[in-house]
Amino acid sequence: LMDAGVQMTKPVSGIAMGLITDTKTGKYAVLSDILGDEDHLGDMDFKVTGTADGITACQMDIKVKGLSYEILVNALKQAAAGRLHILEKLVETIEAPRADVKAHAPKMITTRIPNEYIGALIGPGGKVIQELQKTTKTTIVINEDPITEEGIVEILGTNQAGIDAVLAKIDSLTFKPVVGQVYQVKVIKILDFGAVVEYLDAPGNEVLLHVSELAWERTENVTDVVNMGDTFEVKYFGVDPKTRKDKVSKKALVPKPEGYESRPRPERKDNDRGPRRNDRRDDRRDDRRDRPERSDRAPQNDAPQED
Known part of the structure; x- marks a missing residue:
């Protein structure tokens, strides 16, 4: 088991004890590490396993009506000596379990x-x-x-790389960035208004890094600061209340330049947008009021006409 990569706490060895008795004289012999013939012809098959600290399991088959206390004690003492001898040889070969199971072992x-x-x-x-x-x-x-309603996911396979790929996919699906935390990202797409980056800890999870969050200085072109394939750190700020999308920033991890002042948005003047739609409607109404009444129209006759 240790060679297979099973993470056992301590090495375990086992031995099968046998018994030959003479019912007439009462003499007996306890046998260690019995063979098939000794099991078949003998009166007992007593299997004992354990560590250097003690017994972990035992199982017995007997063909006689019972065993005396003396026989049982002698069998256990003899089994202990055999187990410890086997453990010494075992530890000489392998002291601890292998870190991983064998390459083609089911996992x-x-x-x-x-x-x-x-x-x-x-x-x-x-x-x-x-x-x-x-x-x-x-x-x-x-x-x-x-009880918890959580999903219990069991992944079975012989290829550790395949199992790791499934675990990575699960981590990606369940990834939730924490507000205020810093994450490593990679640029996977360049846009006019920013760069799409992917969390390295969760491949497949993308977020927009807006051009205004690239650097403190005004950025004319995104590629002046970052390019395809670049990896760097960003800080996560949660969901932006204006865009309702996740917000990350690269410049937040860089000290603000000395004397830096953010540019305020220019105030909009009352008359810088031209006449409103309603104003044009009012103008048309005024034009109609100023028109003179037409007297050249023929009088309308609403009565039904006869053929």
């Missing part, structure tokens, strides 16, 4: 996700989870904890 990892992310991991009609299983060559099982 199962269990993790938990908030209930609201279960649907996102499954996807519409199971599209996300099916694609994830296909690309990572893993099996993903999701159950709901009846």
